[in-house]
Amino acid sequence: MLGADHVVEAQTVNRGLRALGYDADRVQVLLHQFVTFGESKMSTRAGNYITLDDLINEVGADVVRYFMLARSPNSHLEFDFDLAKEQSKENPVYYIQNAHVRCCGILRQVAERGLPENWDDGADLNLLGEAERLFVVKMLEFPEQLLYAHDNLAPHQIAFYALDLARQFHPLYDEVRVLHTEVPEDLARARLRFYRAARVMFARLLALMGMDAPERM
Numbered sequence: 001m002l003g004a005d006h007v008v009e010a011q012t013v014n015r016g017l018r019a020l021g022y023d024a025d026r027v028q029v030l031l032h033q034f035v036t037f038g039e040s041k042m043s044t045r046a047g048n049y050i051t052l053d054d055l056i057n058e059v060g061a062d063v064v065r066y067f068m069l070a071r072s073p074n075s076h077l078e079f080d081f082d083l084a085k086e087q088s089k090e091n092p093v094y095y096i097q098n099a100h101v102r103c104c105g106i107l108r109q110v111a112e113r114g115l116p117e118n119w120d121d122g123a124d125l126n127l128l129g130e131a132e133r134l135f136v137v138k139m140l141e142f143p144e145q146l147l148y149a150h151d152n153l154a155p156h157q158i159a160f161y162a163l164d165l166a167r168q169f170h171p172l173y174d175e176v177r178v179l180h181t182e183v184p185e186d187l188a189r190a191r192l193r194f195y196r197a198a199r200v201m202f203a204r205l206l207a208l209m210g211m212d213a214p215e216r217m
Helices: 007-019 052-059 061-069 081-085 092-112 130-139 142-151 156-175 185-208
Strands: none
Touching (some): 052 061, 061 081, 061 156, 092 156, 130 156, 130 185, 156 185
């Protein structure tokens, strides 16, 4: 991977490999567009730049990692410091991690009620509503999304997919309760099974992106 201003170097590498007798077609050089911060133009010669360590210290490693992942190499990224620090649905990192936190919260509530850990074993998932079913369908896209990201050198596809899942999850969470007096036990068990699966999905996606999966926020 090289910066977009290193096209000539990429061509030189290609020619060098061919001169050495290697199959240069097996090497794919990705040219990555620039990251900017506001309207200030960075210059190493002028000493006007921000290091990756400084950026991580300012907003956290998870935020930096996601913001970088969520852009294809061909896309320019203007890093939004205000958005990176927000704790709202506008910040994709907070939104995705909070989905995992909410799932963990439901599992904690069940444990605090003294219910056995396997309380949802054998739950009748046919009792789940349309919103939950649609979310399960979305989760089942994961293998396809992962294969596409791998085959096309497109890790941003996983970042997009994780955010899409979070956007579908949060409105559902506000409506689909588990331990509530109006929720029959068999339905509560089915919903708990659903949230358990959702937690695993978000944890897996966060791990795949190299990000933490917090249980509390």
